[in-house]
Amino acid sequence: MTTKNDPIPLLDLRGQYEPLREEIRAVMDRVCDSQWFIGGPEIDACEKEIAEYCGCQFGIGMSSGTDALLCGMMALGIGPGDEVVVPSFTFFATAGCVSRLGATPVFADIDPDTYNLTAANIKSKLTDKTKLIIPVHLFGQCAEMDEILALASSRGIAVMEDSAQSIGAVYKGRKACSMGNLGTLSFFPSKNLGAFGDGGMIVTNDENLAHMCRLLRNHGAEPKYYHSHTGGNFRLDALQAAILRVKLPHLDAWSIGRAENACRYNALLDGTPVKCPVIARGNTSIYNQYVIAAPNRDALRKHLAERGVATEIYYPVPLHLQECFRQYGGGPGDLPVCEKAAGEVLALPIYPELSDEQLERVAAEIRAFYA
Numbered sequence: 001m002t003t004k005n006d007p008i009p010l011l012d013l014r015g016q017y018e019p020l021r022e023e024i025r026a027v028m029d030r031v032c033d034s035q036w037f038i039g040g041p042e043i044d045a046c047e048k049e050i051a052e053y054c055g056c057q058f059g060i061g062m063s064s065g066t067d068a069l070l071c072g073m074m075a076l077g078i079g080p081g082d083e084v085v086v087p088s089f090t091f092f093a094t095a096g097c098v099s100r101l102g103a104t105p106v107f108a109d110i111d112p113d114t115y116n117l118t119a120a121n122i123k124s125k126l127t128d129k130t131k132l133i134i135p136v137h138l139f140g141q142c143a144e145m146d147e148i149l150a151l152a153s154s155r156g157i158a159v160m161e162d163s164a165q166s167i168g169a170v171y172k173g174r175k176a177c178s179m180g181n182l183g184t185l186s187f188f189p190s191k192n193l194g195a196f197g198d199g200g201m202i203v204t205n206d207e208n209l210a211h212m213c214r215l216l217r218n219h220g221a222e223p224k225y226y227h228s229h230t231g232g233n234f235r236l237d238a239l240q241a242a243i244l245r246v247k248l249p250h251l252d253a254w255s256i257g258r259a260e261n262a263c264r265y266n267a268l269l270d271g272t273p274v275k276c277p278v279i280a281r282g283n284t285s286i287y288n289q290y291v292i293a294a295p296n297r298d299a300l301r302k303h304l305a306e307r308g309v310a311t312e313i314y315y316p317v318p319l320h321l322q323e324c325f326r327q328y329g330g331g332p333g334d335l336p337v338c339e340k341a342a343g344e345v346l347a348l349p350i351y352p353e354l355s356d357e358q359l360e361r362v363a364a365e366i367r368a369f370y371a
């Protein structure tokens with residue numbers, strides 16, 4: 001039982017686990033009893049169920065969201081000499097995987113309200129070398145996919161949706177991951193659908209891409225020990241798949257709980273200097289994070305920490321300013337919206353098990369800081 005003075009963590013998964021404890025332990029026993037840890041029926045069923053949830057025909061389980069990005073790019077033939085347009089304001093893996101393949105990440109600016117790529121910002125970055133666009137559906141809502149897909153189609157460019165933070169998000173009636181050539185998911189424990197460790201998935205409606213992804217995740221071997229391609233070990237394990245299958249039926253309810261908490265925050269923070277999340281018309285967000293733009297952000301974060309409220313900064317340094325990407329020539333001032341966001345954003349606790357009292361306490365502390 002919590003009290004009004006207990007710390008409020010950014011995320012507390014114990015509340016999610018307790019009602020599912022017996023069912024999760026039962027499926028873990030089922031996998032252990034079968035001794036089938038790599039591939040097998042749990043993987044097949046998990047891939048089918050998550051692909052169907054995303055509105056796709058094919059699912060290919062992956063060892064992480066990062067490996068899903070990497071394998072997806074490999075399946076699309078991305079390599080040296082190719083350019084891939086990515087947002088600069090996102091998690092490192094989106095651009096890191098481009099660089100690992102010897103291709104060039106081309107960093108684009110973002111919409112100041114949604115923090116997502118826009119077609120206008122992408123268009124200015126396109127060249128004859130552009131082979132792929134990766135819109136990241138950041139913080140739980142989709143980018144403007146109609147415009148992005150139209151632009152990509154007019155240039156013969158592939159689109160891969162980075163949906164690591166947006167499983168279940170809806171854009172004009174379509175699910176995240178179902179609109180581009182393929183989409184990638186992460187099942188990192190902090191995601192709305194989280195495993196008990198690393199895990200990911202590629203989903204697609206393209207049978208040939210699905211086949212290539214399955215091939216590449218297993219060292220490019222078909223049949224065993226006969227290698228037509230150089231792939232990697234990108235496999236999702238059966239224990240994680242079994243756990244994800246228990247959680248999947250609860251995913252929509254958890255996302256609704258997050259959305260309800262977001263609405264409560266919006267009302268409680270009305271009239272303060274902070275900018276609450278803006279959800280674009282036609283979008284339904286799953287609120288993987290609830291991210292405000294806060295004047296004097298670092299001092300606010302210190303104030304909240306001193307009062308037991310955990311927060312996080314997603315992301316403090318845009319990718320075009322990261323040291324490891326210096327070779328691509330980016331510098332301060334190149335992408336002003338990304339750089340402004342990096343200095344303002346602050347993620348508040350948003351998990352569905354938060355109580356009204358906890359939400360009110362977070363908001364009261366923010367109000368007190370600005371007062």
